[in-house]
Amino acid sequence: MWRCCRRVARTFSPSLVSTGRFSPLGARRSLEFDLRIISSTTRPLQAIAVERMFRTDLFYLLTVVEILLPPLRQRTADIMELTRFFSDRLSQRMGTGVPAFSPAARRRFLSHDWPGNVMELRNTVERALIHGDFETALGTAATRIEIEDLAAVERRHVLAVLDACDGNRAEAARRLGVARKTIDRKCRSWGL
Structure with a gap:
């Protein structure tokens, strides 16, 4: 995907998407088209664009709606x-x-x-x-x-309960039968 994305980034003209028109090779007039681009990456595209490894104009053209999906x-x-x-x-x-x-x-x-x-x-x-x-x-x-050690099991279980409670720490603490401060302290120690 990354190699393909780099290849497209080199040959892609942002005016195609912004104008919705293109001229076929040898044609006398341009044609109208409707195009939606859906792309994905495992690397932070903005950081790559800042490092000039990805065209910034293409980055801003692609980032209309960004959906972050964790693993x-x-x-x-x-x-x-x-x-x-x-x-x-x-x-x-x-x-x-x-x-x-x-x-x-x-x-x-x-x-x-x-x-x-x-x-x-x-x-x-x-x-x-x-x-x-x-x-x-x-x-x-x-x-x-x-x-697996006990700490890893505990972390996985607490995070699963937090996920089931949509991140509500008070509700997760109630379901786990511990104090809210305990959940806060554990999340802080895990860098959350």
């Missing part, structure tokens, strides 16, 4: 919902049933880091449907839970 490992509340979504959709397409989702499989899915984000989750669900078992779908990558 799946920071959105643990979405994992089970996406798993259900992919299970339903893929099982219909493949003509298979959805295997039972055990508590052990749930723990494995929630504790996995998902470095491949949503595509890794989708492929893992497809693998589970093919093999008929969610518990072994992650293979050896899911054994991280056995060696």
